[in-house]
Structure formats: structure tokens, C-alpha cells
Amino acid sequence: MTKSQRLFEVYRTGLVILISLLIAMVIILLVSEEPGEAMKLFLIGPLDSLRHIGNVLEMMVPLLFTGLAVSVMFSASQFNLGAEGAFFFGAIGAAFIAVNWNLPPVIHPTVAILWGGLIGSIFCGIPGLLKVKWGSSELVSSLMFNYIAYFFGLYLINYFLRDVNAGAMVSHRFVETSKLIKIIPKTRVHFGILIAAVMVVITAIFLFRTRWGYRIRVIGTNIRFARYSGINTDRAIILSQVIGGFIAGMGGSIELLGMYRRFEWQYLPGYGWTGVIVAILARNNPVYVPVAAFFLAYMRIGADIMSRSTDMPNEFVAIIQGIIIILIAATSFLSKQRHKMVVKEAMS
Amino acid sequence: MSAFFDIIFSSHFGYSVLRVSTPILFAALGALISDKAGVINIALEGIMLISALTGVIFSAITGSAFFGLFMAVLFGGLVGLSLGYFSLNLKTNVILAAVAINLIAIGGTVFILYLVAGDKGISSSLASKVLPKINIPLLQNIPGIGPIFSGHNVLTYLAFLSVLFIWFFLYKTPLGLRIRAVGENEHAADSVGISVVKTRYIALTISGILAGFGGAYMSMGYVSWFSRDMVAGRGFIALAAEAMGGATPIGCMLTSLLFGFFDALANSLQLLKIPYEFVSMLPYVATVVGLVIYTIRKTEKIRRIQEKAAEGGNA
Amino acid sequence: MTDEPDAILRMENITKIYPNGIMANKGVNFSIAAGEIHGLVGENGAGKTTLMQILFGLNHPEEGKILLEGKEITIANPNAAIAHGIGMVHQHFMLVPSLSVAENLVLGVEPRKGVSLDLPEAIRTTEALSKKFNLKVDPRSAIRDLPVGTKQKVEILKALHRGARILILDEPTAVLTPQETDELFDELKLLKDQGNTIIFISHKLNEIKALCDRVTVMRAGKSQGVFAVADVTEQDISRLMVGRDVILRVEKSVAKPKKPVLKVQDLMVVNRFRKKAVDDISFTVRQGEILGIAGVEGNGQRELVEALTGLGLYASGDISIGGKDIKKLSIRGIRDLGTSHIPEDRMTYGCAADLSIEMNLLSYTHDHPEYNKNYFLMDINAINEVSNKLVEEYRILCSSPQQEVRRLSGGNIQKVVVAREFSSNPKLIISDQPTRGIDVGATEFIRKRLVTLRDEGCAVLLVSADLNEVMELSDSLIVMYGGKITAYIEDASSISEEALGLYMLGLESQGPEEIRRVCHD
Amino acid sequence: QKKAEVAEPAVEAEPVLKVVNLLNGVLGDKSFFDSAAAGMDLIKAEYGDKVEVKTIEMTYEQTKWEPTLLDIADEDWDIIIVGTWQMTEMLQEVAADYPEKRFFIYDTAVDYSLGLENVYSILYSQNEASFVAGAMAAAITKSDMPLANGDKVIGFLGGMDIPVINDFLVGYIEGAQYVDPGTKVAISYIGSFSDSAKGKEMALAQYNMGVDIGYNVAGQAGLGQLDAAKDMDRYAIGVDSDQAAIFVETDPAKAALITTSVLKRVDQSLLRAVKLHMEGKAPYGEAEVLGFAEQGVGLAKNDIYEELVPAEIKAIVDEAEKKIRNGEITVSSAFGMDSDAMNNLRNSVKP
Ligand SMILES: Nc1ncnc2c1ncn2[C@@H]1O[C@H](COP(=O)(O)OP(=O)(O)OP(=O)(O)O)[C@@H](O)[C@H]1O
Ligand SMILES: Nc1ncnc2c1ncn2[C@@H]1O[C@H](COP(=O)(O)OP(=O)(O)OP(=O)(O)O)[C@@H](O)[C@H]1O
Ligand SMILES: [Mg+2]
Ligand SMILES: [Mg+2]
Numbered sequence A: 001m002t003k004s005q006r007l008f009e010v011y012r013t014g015l016v017i018l019i020s021l022l023i024a025m026v027i028i029l030l031v032s033e034e035p036g037e038a039m040k041l042f043l044i045g046p047l048d049s050l051r052h053i054g055n056v057l058e059m060m061v062p063l064l065f066t067g068l069a070v071s072v073m074f075s076a077s078q079f080n081l082g083a084e085g086a087f088f089f090g091a092i093g094a095a096f097i098a099v100n101w102n103l104p105p106v107i108h109p110t111v112a113i114l115w116g117g118l119i120g121s122i123f124c125g126i127p128g129l130l131k132v133k134w135g136s137s138e139l140v141s142s143l144m145f146n147y148i149a150y151f152f153g154l155y156l157i158n159y160f161l162r163d164v165n166a167g168a169m170v171s172h173r174f175v176e177t178s179k180l181i182k183i184i185p186k187t188r189v190h191f192g193i194l195i196a197a198v199m200v201v202i203t204a205i206f207l208f209r210t211r212w213g214y215r216i217r218v219i220g221t222n223i224r225f226a227r228y229s230g231i232n233t234d235r236a237i238i239l240s241q242v243i244g245g246f247i248a249g250m251g252g253s254i255e256l257l258g259m260y261r262r263f264e265w266q267y268l269p270g271y272g273w274t275g276v277i278v279a280i281l282a283r284n285n286p287v288y289v290p291v292a293a294f295f296l297a298y299m300r301i302g303a304d305i306m307s308r309s310t311d312m313p314n315e316f317v318a319i320i321q322g323i324i325i326i327l328i329a330a331t332s333f334l335s336k337q338r339h340k341m342v343v344k345e346a347m348s
Numbered sequence B: 001m002s003a004f005f006d007i008i009f010s011s012h013f014g015y016s017v018l019r020v021s022t023p024i025l026f027a028a029l030g031a032l033i034s035d036k037a038g039v040i041n042i043a044l045e046g047i048m049l050i051s052a053l054t055g056v057i058f059s060a061i062t063g064s065a066f067f068g069l070f071m072a073v074l075f076g077g078l079v080g081l082s083l084g085y086f087s088l089n090l091k092t093n094v095i096l097a098a099v100a101i102n103l104i105a106i107g108g109t110v111f112i113l114y115l116v117a118g119d120k121g122i123s124s125s126l127a128s129k130v131l132p133k134i135n136i137p138l139l140q141n142i143p144g145i146g147p148i149f150s151g152h153n154v155l156t157y158l159a160f161l162s163v164l165f166i167w168f169f170l171y172k173t174p175l176g177l178r179i180r181a182v183g184e185n186e187h188a189a190d191s192v193g194i195s196v197v198k199t200r201y202i203a204l205t206i207s208g209i210l211a212g213f214g215g216a217y218m219s220m221g222y223v224s225w226f227s228r229d230m231v232a233g234r235g236f237i238a239l240a241a242e243a244m245g246g247a248t249p250i251g252c253m254l255t256s257l258l259f260g261f262f263d264a265l266a267n268s269l270q271l272l273k274i275p276y277e278f279v280s281m282l283p284y285v286a287t288v289v290g291l292v293i294y295t296i297r298k299t300e301k302i303r304r305i306q307e308k309a310a311e312g313g314n315a
Numbered sequence C: 001m002t003d004e005p006d007a008i009l010r011m012e013n014i015t016k017i018y019p020n021g022i023m024a025n026k027g028v029n030f031s032i033a034a035g036e037i038h039g040l041v042g043e044n045g046a047g048k049t050t051l052m053q054i055l056f057g058l059n060h061p062e063e064g065k066i067l068l069e070g071k072e073i074t075i076a077n078p079n080a081a082i083a084h085g086i087g088m089v090h091q092h093f094m095l096v097p098s099l100s101v102a103e104n105l106v107l108g109v110e111p112r113k114g115v116s117l118d119l120p121e122a123i124r125t126t127e128a129l130s131k132k133f134n135l136k137v138d139p140r141s142a143i144r145d146l147p148v149g150t151k152q153k154v155e156i157l158k159a160l161h162r163g164a165r166i167l168i169l170d171e172p173t174a175v176l177t178p179q180e181t182d183e184l185f186d187e188l189k190l191l192k193d194q195g196n197t198i199i200f201i202s203h204k205l206n207e208i209k210a211l212c213d214r215v216t217v218m219r220a221g222k223s224q225g226v227f228a229v230a231d232v233t234e235q236d237i238s239r240l241m242v243g244r245d246v247i248l249r250v251e252k253s254v255a256k257p258k259k260p261v262l263k264v265q266d267l268m269v270v271n272r273f274r275k276k277a278v279d280d281i282s283f284t285v286r287q288g289e290i291l292g293i294a295g296v297e298g299n300g301q302r303e304l305v306e307a308l309t310g311l312g313l314y315a316s317g318d319i320s321i322g323g324k325d326i327k328k329l330s331i332r333g334i335r336d337l338g339t340s341h342i343p344e345d346r347m348t349y350g351c352a353a354d355l356s357i358e359m360n361l362l363s364y365t366h367d368h369p370e371y372n373k374n375y376f377l378m379d380i381n382a383i384n385e386v387s388n389k390l391v392e393e394y395r396i397l398c399s400s401p402q403q404e405v406r407r408l409s410g411g412n413i414q415k416v417v418v419a420r421e422f423s424s425n426p427k428l429i430i431s432d433q434p435t436r437g438i439d440v441g442a443t444e445f446i447r448k449r450l451v452t453l454r455d456e457g458c459a460v461l462l463v464s465a466d467l468n469e470v471m472e473l474s475d476s477l478i479v480m481y482g483g484k485i486t487a488y489i490e491d492a493s494s495i496s497e498e499a500l501g502l503y504m505l506g507l508e509s510q511g512p513e514e515i516r517r518v519c520h521d
Numbered sequence D: 001q002k003k004a005e006v007a008e009p010a011v012e013a014e015p016v017l018k019v020v021n022l023l024n025g026v027l028g029d030k031s032f033f034d035s036a037a038a039g040m041d042l043i044k045a046e047y048g049d050k051v052e053v054k055t056i057e058m059t060y061e062q063t064k065w066e067p068t069l070l071d072i073a074d075e076d077w078d079i080i081i082v083g084t085w086q087m088t089e090m091l092q093e094v095a096a097d098y099p100e101k102r103f104f105i106y107d108t109a110v111d112y113s114l115g116l117e118n119v120y121s122i123l124y125s126q127n128e129a130s131f132v133a134g135a136m137a138a139a140i141t142k143s144d145m146p147l148a149n150g151d152k153v154i155g156f157l158g159g160m161d162i163p164v165i166n167d168f169l170v171g172y173i174e175g176a177q178y179v180d181p182g183t184k185v186a187i188s189y190i191g192s193f194s195d196s197a198k199g200k201e202m203a204l205a206q207y208n209m210g211v212d213i214g215y216n217v218a219g220q221a222g223l224g225q226l227d228a229a230k231d232m233d234r235y236a237i238g239v240d241s242d243q244a245a246i247f248v249e250t251d252p253a254k255a256a257l258i259t260t261s262v263l264k265r266v267d268q269s270l271l272r273a274v275k276l277h278m279e280g281k282a283p284y285g286e287a288e289v290l291g292f293a294e295q296g297v298g299l300a301k302n303d304i305y306e307e308l309v310p311a312e313i314k315a316i317v318d319e320a321e322k323k324i325r326n327g328e329i330t331v332s333s334a335f336g337m338d339s340d341a342m343n344n345l346r347n348s349v350k351p
Helices: A003-031 A035-047 A050-075 A083-100 A107-134 A138-161 A192-209 A211-221 A223-228 A233-259 A271-281 A286-309 A316-329 A335-347 B002-008 B011-036 B044-062 B065-089 B094-117 B154-172 B174-184 B186-191 B196-222 B234-244 B249-272 B276-314 C048-055 C078-083 C101-106 C119-132 C148-161 C178-193 C205-211 C234-242 C301-309 C331-336 C346-350 C357-361 C380-393 C410-422 C440-455 C467-473 C497-504 C512-519 D002-013 D032-050 D062-074 D085-097 D126-141 D163-179 D196-208 D219-232 D243-250 D266-278 D303-308 D311-325 D339-348
Strands: C007-017 C023-033 C037-042 C063-068 C071-073 C086-089 C166-169 C197-201 C214-219 C222-228 C260-270 C276-286 C290-294 C316-321 C339-342 C428-432 C459-463 C476-481 C484-489 D017-023 D051-057 D079-083 D102-106 D119-124 D153-158 D184-189 D213-217 D235-240 D258-264 D286-290 D297-299
Touching (some): A003 A035, A003 A316, A035 A050, A035 A286, A050 A083, A050 A192, A050 A211, A050 A233, A050 A271, A050 A286, A050 D062, A083 A107, A083 A138, A083 A233, A083 A271, A107 A138, A107 B276, A138 B234, A138 B276, A192 A211, A192 A233, A192 A286, A211 A223, A211 A233, A211 C357, A223 C346, A233 A271, A271 A286, A271 A316, A271 B094, A286 A316, B002 B249, B011 B044, B011 B196, B011 B234, B011 B249, B011 D196, B044 B065, B044 B094, B044 B234, B065 B094, B065 B196, B154 B174, B154 B196, B154 B249, B196 B234, B234 B249, B234 B276, B249 D196, C007 C048, C023 C037, C023 C063, C023 C214, C037 C048, C037 C178, C037 C205, C037 C234, C048 C086, C048 C197, C078 C086, C086 C148, C101 C119, C101 C148, C148 C166, C148 C178, C178 C197, C178 C497, C197 C205, C214 C234, C222 C234, C276 C301, C276 C459, C276 C484, C276 C512, C290 C440, C290 C467, C290 C497, C301 C331, C301 C339, C301 C428, C301 C459, C331 C339, C339 C410, C357 C380, C357 C410, C380 C410, C410 C440, C428 C440, C440 C459, C484 C497, C484 C512, D017 D032, D017 D062, D017 D266, D032 D051, D032 D079, D032 D235, D032 D266, D062 D079, D062 D085, D079 D085, D079 D266, D085 D102, D102 D266, D119 D266, D126 D153, D126 D163, D126 D213, D126 D235, D126 D258, D126 D297, D126 D311, D153 D163, D153 D196, D163 D184, D184 D196, D196 D213, D213 D219, D219 D243, D243 D258, D258 D303
Parallel strands (some): C023 C222, C037 C214, C166 C197, C290 C459, C290 C476, C428 C459, D017 D051, D017 D079, D079 D102, D102 D119, D153 D184, D153 D213, D213 D235
Antiparallel strands (some): C007 C023, C214 C222, C260 C276, C476 C484, D258 D297
């Protein structure tokens, strides 16, 4: 990419975000009885108090992890959509350790998070394995695995971790030592955000500065070339899925230990799917993942705050997110302008 | 164990297998058409959801189930068309465009439901209609068989008839030939003046229409309301069913029935006190296992062919 | 230059820039007269295909207009072209492999019976056309089972069936044997006599001389003018094509072969369609020699190369490199024995177009200690240094080694491939179509390098569809036909093109003992 | 905070009681949450301009609950209402941090050993109302009502295998046994409070095995059972709200099969609580169990019930209700029952 083209990409992304915000405005204007208030809350709400800023940061944490996970898996051009299941199932793994084990403070969450990551990596690794071994579509099997993770996870909670005295299907309380400490007073922002920041750096270094990351990127751009060059593509594909799964599993564990007292999810929490959006916005580049995660978290929190105090349901954010994906990934969006630029460069 | 077989061999069970297979079969046929045109349509899930809501809203407004069905199918086709627009015109990767459509469908249906019905969960405050059931005159009186095959929703019969239609369409009509040509070698099709884009648009629209039928069945046959996220992965399962069925109409039907079997089993087995989470997993596990077996067989077959030919050569 | 009084078709001032910034046509003027066979020549990459695709509606120019019988027309898509009576036989076949000949023929203009496809009618049509134009094909067989020559006939029939009066043939002879070429020429002359106009693209000037009435020469995206074939010599055309008097002749000394490096014994490869693509062949390549494989494309060369490099499986036989059996080795393992491979298709196998030159240069060596600072991290400085050196040494034209490969020209992409493959101290180079589709300069450069490496003691296996190239560059030759070796020519300079053509077509074959000499045992 | 200051002068003129109800789900379930929202309407209807009421759907996404509760606690609401067990732990922390605010929590109780003098917990004796429903079902299944069959099998469709739901089940079983110890109960759990399609499937499976009257206790998911009843032409018993009344307009055929509904009067209990607050008698710092007497629970004896249910069965129902009111019958509760006991009970009535 030349510098001007890179600038063009930035301009394009900015324009897409602007367009989607405009569409958000239009929807609000059409639907709401109090559009002024709704828009104000949507745009300013997330920043108007420390707690709301905290909400945005809290929301970013799971998105950072699933965004990184999906980025790594997509970097190898594997459409593994199992981050959702890995996140959920990783959290279940962490819940076991958080409930049943007694360990010293720092060690306890560390073990739980690593264990959750391990489980996540197995979980995303299997569709990868099926793909390289027999060519079963990783897209289809990872989708099925999400449901398997969901039901199997609920089974484990119900039969092994369930607090029978609780009035809902939830696990026992986590042992205090397992929880991640809150780092900003008056918010729920927890230590996980620092782990996430470190993971962003590690993932970026992994993808761009190590031979394993190199192999994954080569496979992602041209797998036949990778094979031809002697790269063990099967191994690298599985590695990318396992690492993606590990990050997603870690994310699930960290979300759980940072934000909850017990395992309480009755549904797949959906962060895996949002991770796909984050990764697309970030063009699978870990360095941009925090920006994308922040943007999405901001929008979601804005919508929540808005829907709480006005008549706007927050689900409209899903529509905006969908539009963003389509436009960002639309290679021909503004392609005429881009082509003009190319023509100009070629002529000069 | 005997209780288990009592369940499986009852005609109620057979009936429910057909019932629960219906939406998957529609969507699997939708997946088939777009696959033949060389596009993976994972938006089936979202299309079904959108159509399910559309059917409910319009049948409630007009009081006519068939008008609701018409609108559901129309919307299904339109969403298929818009997937075409995103992937063929805007050149968004078709998987990502479909992820986006699914996302819009999940949030958007709740949003619209809220605007129309004032609820975010379920449409029960709308007086929506259901599509009629059909008793098949002679068949319904045959003991054992009658209760399995008679008395289904019209769309169930339509789904199984569609298998024939789609087979005929793909293999016996000019458009079917074009769709297959586009899917196999788009440059070849392009070079003889077949518009690849137009053909894919048509395929995606038909795919959307079929998913639209599946969605309408969900809210106007399978149950009589719309509730959030009610499609619950059936669109994804249909993709697996299509892959497992070897991308043929008959294969789609058989694998949809297989899935229907496990789904029906999951609903019945609870009465036998098997943990429901475990049983609920069955259809998905069955799908993955089926998919893997199918792909193993495919790779094995190629290997065997090569080995056999080699032996023949040495002799 | 001749002026054209009765131009049936005229393209004026055509300019085409691809999204990757390559300007493939620059203000090209092109016109043809009714009822002629018009040659279009130019080196690989000169923009011939691009120009014709514009005419056929597959590509759209930035500037310029097209006039048919004096009237300006726009050709938005192939349908419009077909409607104007323009048909095209593409450089790469445009057929659907799983469908039958008849189905391919009627694709897009299907006969109908009610709503359904009238297949019997399609078969009848095919048979009638085949008879009329004397192009023999079986309407019922599936395309994937047909030999190349027959596929070409299907392509021509397709165009004719659509009522083409102006027929574009894009390098139709590239995949044909001399004998098949003669047959094609007879058929084309018949078509001309029936009143059709033909545009014929080729690199081979003798073919142009034999067939065409007039010829347009292109160089680097520009037209160099139109000439009556009778008025110009092959040398004239060649000078216009390359812009200088070059005859690609590589200076090389007589080979001094030493120890065997690659030994192939009774190798058999079976493809997906149960066909024996490589049928029981044996040969040896020694240090310090270039062994060429001549043969029409599709006679097992690809499968052979895939078996040798580990990209494909083989059914039986033995391959050893430097004395090591490779049966159980991975691609990496084979490369570690000192094997380099210039793949037939640089875009499919040779590079990752979206990555930088630097990253492409590293694909095999990226985990070698010299590029890794420690167990975990790669050494960016070392990588920069080496890639700068290679870019310079191989004269790769680029803004920096960080530039995406996609934005390089074909010849420079090939240089990236070659730089990578030649710089890893190879003992054996498997070189498959090393100069296909690149400019003269790059071709010369690569051929010289191959000779240098040979002289340094490398064993080179050269596969090329370009007869000139194999004959010029090889020390010895084997000819492949139908998966078998039909001849071994110890001294490549001792054989004529015609004699080679007989072996390539399987019309003649040496005896087993004679062929066996290539094993040097 | 700011709002409160601005509102100061108005408060002097006429004090307005600001009540907010946070649903940790969404409206439209036609039972639990809808009932809670209806309670807010009752309050508004009762007090008019003297109150300001608001219902907020926090949806089923847990992550949103705590931020919402905190935000709301920061605003100038006087009474904050939440419900279900899942809110307890959160409320215990928030209520302690906002001692000047008043909180109601329904269908569960907070842990008062933590203090919490500003929280009033409302519980319902759903087991007692379910007892009466069980008695009615047992009587119907062996009756000669048009859609009843000879088998003495009745159905129970729960949302989840959790104490609150099992409390309904225990009462239901005991009521059935009270009428006929030979009555069998087919029990399924949907595993969700929102998946109504699955609810329907499971209800169909029950009806197919000979159940002729089923009882759904599964919120929105339970609506599936009502649909199944209509498909199969069998009887159903509603829950929480009067579900026959809800469908009588939009789907009379369905409504006609809902013999009665076990009412968990969340609406009434919230009105009652606000009334007590106005009168200064609200028992903050305590949990209260509301039964028949307090109108906390009841059976919907609507037109359909009156028409459909034969007199002798009505008599059984009335008698059971009376015996519970006067303490002649004490119904067991699932709270505090261990899982073995629960399993034994379920197995003992397995068809
Ligand atoms: N689709 C494309 N995108 C980008 N560049 C292209 C594309 N097709 C061709 N080019 C480039 O345009 C130039 C002209 O290509 P073209 O295929 O027209 O040449 P040609 O004369 O037909 O060559 P050949 O003899 O190899 O067929 C080349 O540099 C080629 O690499
Ligand atoms: N920093 C380094 N120092 C020394 N040798 C290295 C270094 N990095 C890689 N190598 C060498 O590269 C080769 C491959 O490295 P390694 O054994 O780690 O497996 P790998 O290539 O990383 O494969 P995979 O990642 O798939 O397990 C080994 O021969 C190793 O000695
Ligand atoms: Mg060309
Ligand atoms: Mg009975």
C-alpha cells in the first residue's frame, strides 16, 4: 500500500463511521418522540460521568479479546466463527476453578484464566483440525460447535457447579481470591483491561514479528504459496485457530472473573459475533483492535443509556453495526474514487 | 430403553420429525441454490428471522395468513437480493455481508417488534394467523402411516414438494444450467454472455425466498407467534445439512430429516429424564458428525480411486 | 503501413488501466477489414488480450471508442459483443468441465421445450455445426474428459453457434502441436472463405506469415502499426515487437555433468479422474546439466513436477534427490535437500500477492537462524538487509522491498520468485515455464542465471511449453507425450523443431533402450 | 443529582412519589414481567398525579443490570423496584450504598443479616395456589369433560429446574395427590424462560403421551404450551397473569382451553406495597410472604373457568382453597428442599 492509499483507507473508514452515525440519527428522528434527548444521550451519555466511561471500558474488555481472537483466526483466512463458543466455554472452565479451588490471590485468577484459555483453544482447534484433516468446512462446524458449547456448558453448570439454593440456574459463588480486582474506584473497570492491553501488544508481535505469525499471514494471503514454500499449512492453520480460541477463552474467563460473582449466563453472550465486527473494522490488525472495540463499546453503552431514559429501544444499534460491517468490508465502496486516484498516479 | 423405542416408533414421533424438519429443509434448499451458483449464503438464519416477523405482522394487519406468507416470502426474496447487492455490487465478502445481515436481523426484528407490538420478546399481542393444516383424504385413514404423513401444515408439504421443484429447476431448466455453470466456472459463463452477477442475484433471491418460506413456517405453522431469536440456529444447521447432503436436493432432504429426527428426539427424550442440555446438544453433534463422516468419505474416495488405479497399473 | 479502406471494425484511442495501476493499453488504434485474417502480435504482456477483452465486453476502457461498420457502439458485456457478431476463443478455455460438449455449446442460448431445457435439440445443433464447419466433437462427452485440441474446437464452435462473424482467437496455437496447428489453420481458412473475419493472436511469427493477411504489432500497451503480411519480413515484425534487434540466444559452454542429483524410477502419478497422468517414467538429472522436458502442455508435465516437489502425491515408483528417497518427505523436507522450484504459475504458487516483496522473499527461509533474533522474534534488520540485497542483485523494479508484490509487473514478480528460489543455495532447480509472460529483459536475465547456476554445479530440470526456450537452454532433452517419455535427445542442439514435433505428438517414439540412456546408469 | 435540585421548588408545591420498576427481562411474556408492569399502571391509576412511575426493560443481558441499577439509584427516584432472585446480590450491595433510597424486591428476599433496613422483600406462596391448580387438574383429567381422557396423567412445564419454579411444582403435585393419589405428573423443563418454540415442542410431547391438561410455569417460553393445547385440543393452565383473558380477544379458541391461571399477583403486591409506603407502614427490613389472604396469589376464576369447569370440580377447588386459608392443609415448599428429596418427589409421580 502506498501512503496515499493508506490515507485513503483511513478516510474511507472515517466516512463509513460518519455515515452509520448519520443513519443512527435518522432512525432516532423517525422513531423517537424525544429525538433531541435521545441523540444527546446516545452521543454524550457514555462520557458524561466516570461511571459511564467505566461502562465503556468494561464493555471494551470482552470485545478486545474476541476481536483479537477473530483477527488471528481470520488472518489465516479461516472463517472460524467459534469465538462465541470459545468465550462461553472458556468462562465455564474458569468458573470451575473459581468455585472449586483455593489458591492464593494472584495465582488463582491466573490459573483460571489460563485454564479457560486452554479450553477455548481446544474448542476452536477442533473445527480447524476437522478442516485440515478432512476438509470439513470450519465455518459450518464452528457454528455447530457454538451450540454444542452452549448446551454442554449449561449441562456442566447445572450438574456440577449449580448452587441449588440459588433461585436461578447459576453456579456457586466464586472464591474471593479468584476475582480480578477493580482498578478504577466507583466503576467496575477491572484488572482485565490491563491484561487485554498486554494481549493486544503480544498478539501484534506474534502476528508481525514471529515466524508463526508470519506463516499464518502467508497462509491467509495465499495458502497454495504457503504450501509450495514448505510451510506446514495444516499445523499453522490449527495453530491460528488454537491461539484464537485461547484468546477468546481467556476473554471469557476474564469477563467472568472481573464482572460476576457467579456463573450466570443463560445465553451465549454474543461477544464472539461482535468480535467479528471488531476484527473487520480493525482489518484483522491487532493494533487497530482497541480503536474498533472502543467505538463499538461506545455505541452500545450510548444506546443502553439512551434506551433507559427515552423511548428508543437500544436494538437499533444492531442495525447500525450491520451497516458498518457491510460498508467497511465493501471493497467497491468508494472504489470509483480510489480507481481515479490510481489512474492519476499511473498517469503521472 | 423400551420407553425410548416406544417414543421413536410412535406415529406422533414420525409426525414431529416431519414437522421439525420443515424449516430446515426449506433453508437447506436455499443453501443449495446459492451454493450451486457459487455463493455461500449464511444469511439464511437472518432471512428466516426477518420473514418470520414479516409474516406475523402482515397476517395480523390483514387477517390473512396467506397474505402474511406472501409478504414473508417477498421479504425473504428481498433480503436475498440485498445480500446480492452487498456482495456483488458493493463487493463485500459474502460471509461478512451475511454476518451483517444476521446481526441486523437479530436486533432489527426486536426493534420492529417493539415498534409494532410494543413488546421486545414475543408477538403474542398481535392477532396473527396461522397457515392451515391439510388432511390427506385417503392417507389419513391408514393406521400407523396416516398420522405420520397426514395433517401437516401446508408448508410442510410444500417443503417436500420443493425438493422436486428444485431438482427439476437445477437440472432440467436453462436457468438451472446457467446457475450451475456460474457456480462451477464463472469466467466460462461470463464469456458466453451469461451475466454472472445477474445469475447470482437470481440464485440468492430464490435462496432468500426459500428461507422466507422457512421463516414463515416458524411463526405461522410451527408456532403461532414471533419471538426474538426464534430461528435459533436453524439457518446454520441448514448449511451443514446442505454440505452433508452432498449439495443435491435429495441429499438435503435426507439430512434435514436426520436433523429433524434428532431434534424431535431431543424434545421427547426429556420425558425420560435424560438431562435436557445433553439432549439439546444432539442435533448439533449429529450435524458435525454427519458433516465429518461425509467429508471423510469424500477424501477416502479420492484416495481409493488413486490407489486402485495405481494397482491396476502395476499388474 | 497500409490504410484501411473498408474497415468493418475500428477501435480508436483505447486506454485501459487496471486497478493495480498497470496501463495495459495506451491510446491503441486497431482496425480490421471484412473477410480478412488479421494477426495481432506482441510480446507477453503487450496488452493483446486486454485489447481483445475490451472488444468482447469483458473489460472496459478508460478512454476510446469502438466503431462497427462506421457506427460507434458500446460493448458493455459479452452479450453486447455477441449481438454485434463478435465471438472470442479465449487464451484460457472458458468451458464448464462437468457439463457436456452440447451443454457448453448452448450455454447462454439454450433451446427450450416449454420451461425446460431441450437437450436433444442441443445435441442435434452440435452435430450439425460440427459437420458444417468440419470441427469434429462428440456432443455427449463431458468437457473434462477431452484433450486440449478438442476443447479448442468446442470453443470455436461456441463462438460460431452464437453467429460470430468476427472471430477473435487468443493464442489458439499455444497449446497445440505443429500438426494440430496445421489442422486448425485449414479450418480457419475455411471459415474465412465462408465470409468470416478472424483476429488471430500469436507470438509465433511463422504462423502469422502462414495464415494472416495483415498484422497489427503491439509493444508495451501501444500499437506499432498495421502491415500487410506480404510486405514485411519476420525480422521486421520482431524488431517492432521488442523494439530492438534481439534474438534470444544464451551464451553457454558445453555442459560438464557430474554426479546424479535427481533420480526418478518407474514413476506413476494418477490424477483425480483415475487417469495415469505420468505413466511409468524414469530419468536422471545430473550436477551441471540442464535437462529440458519438451511436450505439449497437459501431457503429464505438471503432475511430474508436482510429484517431484512434493506438491502432489504419486502412486508408485521412486524419486530420490541427492541420494535421499523423498516418498516420506514433506515439501519442506524436499526443499531442505536443496531443491528449488520455479512454479508454472507465479500468481497461484509463486507468491502471496498481498504481502510485501520482503515477506515473499522469506517464505522458505523465514525460520532460519539468520532471520531470527532469538527463539521467538524475527530479526527485522537482517531481513531488511537481505531483501535489499536481493532486490538489487535481481534488479527488481520497485519503490522498496516493502512494496506489495501485487503492484509489480509480471516480469518483476517473476524476478521475486526467481530471487527467492535461486538464493537458497539450491542443488536442484525445477524450473517450470520460468519465463512465461515476461518481457525480454527479464527473460534474458533469468535464462542467464539458470546457466550460471548450472555452471556452479546445480542440476536443472527445465519444463517449458516454449519450444525455443527448451531447445536453446537445455543441454539434453526428453519429450513427454501421454504421460510417457517418447524420446531422449542427448544433445539438444542436434534436433529440429519438426522432428521434436513428431515425438511431442506421439507419432514417433524411440525404443526403450534409447530412452533408458537418460538414466545414466 | 442535578435533576433533583432543579425539581426542588416543584416538590414543595406537591410532593410527587417517584417509583421506578426495573425489569431484568422484557415485556410481552404475558405473565411475570407483564404483571409487574401492570402493577405500575395500577399505582398510577390509584394515585394519579401524586406519583410518577416508570418501567425500564433491562433485557435479559446480565451485564446491563448493575449499571442500570446504579444509574437509577443515582437519580432522584424514591422507590426502586426490582424482581427475581438474580437481582438479589446486586441489590444487596447497591441498597447498602444508597441508604436514603427505598427498594422493593419481589419473588425473592434479600439476606437481612446484612442489615438492609431500606429493602422490602415480597414473596408469594405460589405453592399454595399451585396446590389448588393441581387439585383441579387431577379432578379434570379423570372427569368426563369433553377433552379429558381416562388416563390420570397431568402435565407440568417448567422454565428451569430452579427453586422458584419447583415451588410451583411441589404444590401442584401435592394438590393432585390430594384429589387422587394415583395421579401421574409428566414434568419437563424448557431450560429457558424465553424459548416459546421449545416450550411448544415439549408441551406437544407431553400431550402426545396422554396428558390432557398441562400447567406452564415458564414465562414467555410457557406460551408455547398454550399454543400446543390449541393444536392438540387439550386443556391448559396459565400462570402469573390471567392468560385466558389475554388471548380472549386475539385468539378466542386458545383462550377457551385455558381452564384457569394460577395468579401470582405481582401487580397487586406492588400496588399494596406502595400503599403501605404511603401510609408509612411498609415493612422495610423484612420479607413478607403473600398468600391467598393478601391477594398475593389466586386462581383466575373468569368466564371461561365458570363455563368450562363442572360444578363438582369447582367445589373441589373451593374446598382446597378454603382448607389452605384456614390452615387445615399446609403445602410443602421447594425452598430448602434438597435435590434428593426433589428427585424422589418427581420420580414418585412419573407416568
Ligand atoms: N486483470 C488484470 N489485473 C491487473 N493487471 C492485468 C490484468 N490482466 C492483465 N494485466 C496486466 O496488463 C498487462 C497486459 O496484459 P495482457 O494480458 O493484455 O497481455 P498479452 O499481450 O495478452 O500477454 P500474453 O501474451 O502473455 O497473453 C500485463 O502487464 C498484465 O500483467
Ligand atoms: N532463534 C533461533 N535460533 C536458532 N535456531 C532457530 C531459531 N529460530 C528457529 N530456529 C530453527 O528453525 C527450525 C524450526 O524451529 P522450531 O524447532 O522452533 O520449529 P518451528 O519451525 O517453529 O515449527 P513449529 O512452529 O511449527 O513448531 C529449527 O531447526 C530451529 O533450530
Ligand atoms: Mg494474452
Ligand atoms: Mg386423563
